[in-house]
Amino acid sequence: MYGLELAGEEDVFAAYEAKSAAAGVELVAPGLATAGSVTDRVETLAYTRNAIELIGRTDADVGSARALLQAAPIERQGTVAVRARDVRGTSEISTQQAERELGSVLVDRGFAVDLDDPDHLLRVLFSSGVVDADEVAIGPVPDVVGESVDVCLVGWLAAESARDFTERKPTDRPFFQPGSMAPIDARAYANVAGAGRGRLVVDPMCGTGGVLIEAGLVGSRVLGIDAQEKMVRGTRENLETYLPESAEFGVVRGDATALPLCDSGTPDAVDAVVFDAPYGRQSKIARHELAALVEGALADAHRICRSDGRTVLVADRSWREAAISTGWELEAVFRRPVHRSLDRYVHVLSEADDPPLEDPL
Ligand SMILES: C[S@@+](CC[C@H](N)C(=O)[O-])C[C@H]1O[C@@H](n2cnc3c(N)ncnc32)[C@H](O)[C@@H]1O
Incomplete structure (x- = not known):
């Protein structure tokens, strides 16, 4: 014990x-x-x-x-x-x-x-x-x-546990943007999603790469996607700074609702998806309304994630309905206070046993 x-x-x-x-x-x-x-x-x-x-x-x-x-x-x-x-x-x-x-x-x-x-x-x-x-x-x-x-x-x-999170403070990184996630939280979300040695972890809205740094530091192979080229370049710089030379990582420009990745079921399917949806305040929401973006990203996460994998969605509100309608089961939703006017909703999603009906009556 x-x-x-x-x-x-x-x-x-x-x-x-x-x-x-x-x-x-x-x-x-x-x-x-x-x-x-x-x-x-x-x-x-x-x-x-x-x-x-x-x-x-x-x-x-x-x-x-x-x-x-x-x-x-x-x-x-x-x-x-x-x-x-x-x-x-x-x-x-x-x-x-x-x-x-x-x-x-x-x-x-x-x-x-x-x-x-x-x-x-x-x-x-x-x-x-x-x-x-x-x-x-x-x-x-x-x-x-x-x-x-x-x-x-x-x-x-x-x-x-290594209490070294302050060494990677977002403001001290080579590339910083407001709204970057605190390393301690990024690590927790990566762990909850199933990051670990050899696991393939994807952040389809990677921003400055906070989640990918932490997932990479626990041994995962990491892949970041962002709609903005400056985020892609910045995340790459951050990953080069913090991950060991042996780490496998990639960062590409793309749309979270149409990821350049194979369907689950293929040998190199994604083990975990973790993302921090735009809050509609600071982050640019490229090409989509927020609801369509989150729903589309959840649907594509479901398409690429292996059946025993998890997705962790972090957001400023509950996306329960969107998660269920895109085929996910909610294992848990945590409402974590950030400051007086902001809570973070951490959705832990796994494969639903029964896929949702295409056209419910
Ligand atoms: C809240 S930020 C992510 C912050 C990140 N977790 C960090 O620690 O820096 C959301 C990101 O989503 C990106 N984004 C917005 N619309 C997108 C889309 N359609 N596809 C991919 N990324 C998108 C934004 O460019 C932004 O970098």
């Missing part, structure tokens, strides 16, 4: 993204989840900070955590350190006291402490409060939502 320390404030969304790197993910408290198993993909997650190999779970108080550690079998050797965290700052725990008390349990059990470079790092993660699911517009809500919980997860650090 593993514990996951989540990042951000939207726990259901964070746990949803974590499923791209872990199996049996279950939200247990604000900012905390458990998982049956994890993969090395944890390192690529946007909204998970780290995974710990669980020793156990107790109530959120230092005495219970200490008793758990005293009773637990420990089959490790080498130096140790303890790091405690009040994940949401709501559990009224003294993390220093927790570190001292659990550290002394380890010393009593014969371990030497090395605070700077321990062989094993014990994480003690406290969280209390009510789990909310404010961001879920459509989709399953975990059982724990609405409950007031009080949880401490104790375990050995197993994997940490």
Whole structure:
């Protein structure tokens, strides 16, 4: 069993993204989840900070955590350190006291402490409060939502995600345009869509290439399309800057409603489509009315995406009807706040079992 320390404030969304790197993910408290198993993909997650190999779970108080550690079998050797965290700052725990008390349990059990470079790092993660699911517009809500919980997860650090998103701030990139997506969100959407080693990920409205950079950095082959030549050139420059030399990428000028790609079912079909639709404020909507553009892009994404693939559509409103009418099933829609006057609707789409009727009566 593993514990996951989540990042951000939207726990259901964070746990949803974590499923791209872990199996049996279950939200247990604000900012905390458990998982049956994890993969090395944890390192690529946007909204998970780290995974710990669980020793156990107790109530959120230092005495219970200490008793758990005293009773637990420990089959490790080498130096140790303890790091405690009040994940949401709501559990009224003294993390220093927790570190001292659990550290002394380890010393009593014969371990030497090395605070700077321990062989094993014990994480003690406290969280209390009510789990909310404010961001879920459509989709399953975990059982724990609405409950007031009080949880401490104790375990050995197993994997940490790279918190390097600020190194790729849109304003610092060689090519920047207003409306570029934050790297942490672009990474999360790419992960949710199924980006990963060898996967072919397409952004049919790539803008400055934010999604493609993140999908490429987790090992995907990436292809960007944009109606504007300056975006095509700019995305290419950004990808050349941030992706390793070995990365496979392409960027072409084109129309998201008529992509220059084969139908799904061919051996090199697209594994995932991710796109950020124009908001009708800043982005130029080339050749189409917004509704026709989004519907046409969803239909073409459905045409090119393999049957077990996903599309993630990010927009400033719900495109539920358009998604359904173009053959997609809505696995979930998250409504994520950007600022006071803007929410982002993140639609997670997969192949509908029954294609929609061509001409419903
Ligand atoms: C919201 S922006 C994408 C921003 C991007 N995710 C980023 O991080 O920079 C939408 C993009 O859609 C492009 N676009 C508009 N109409 C299009 C069409 N018919 N086909 C392809 N791209 C189109 C615009 O040129 C713009 O770059």
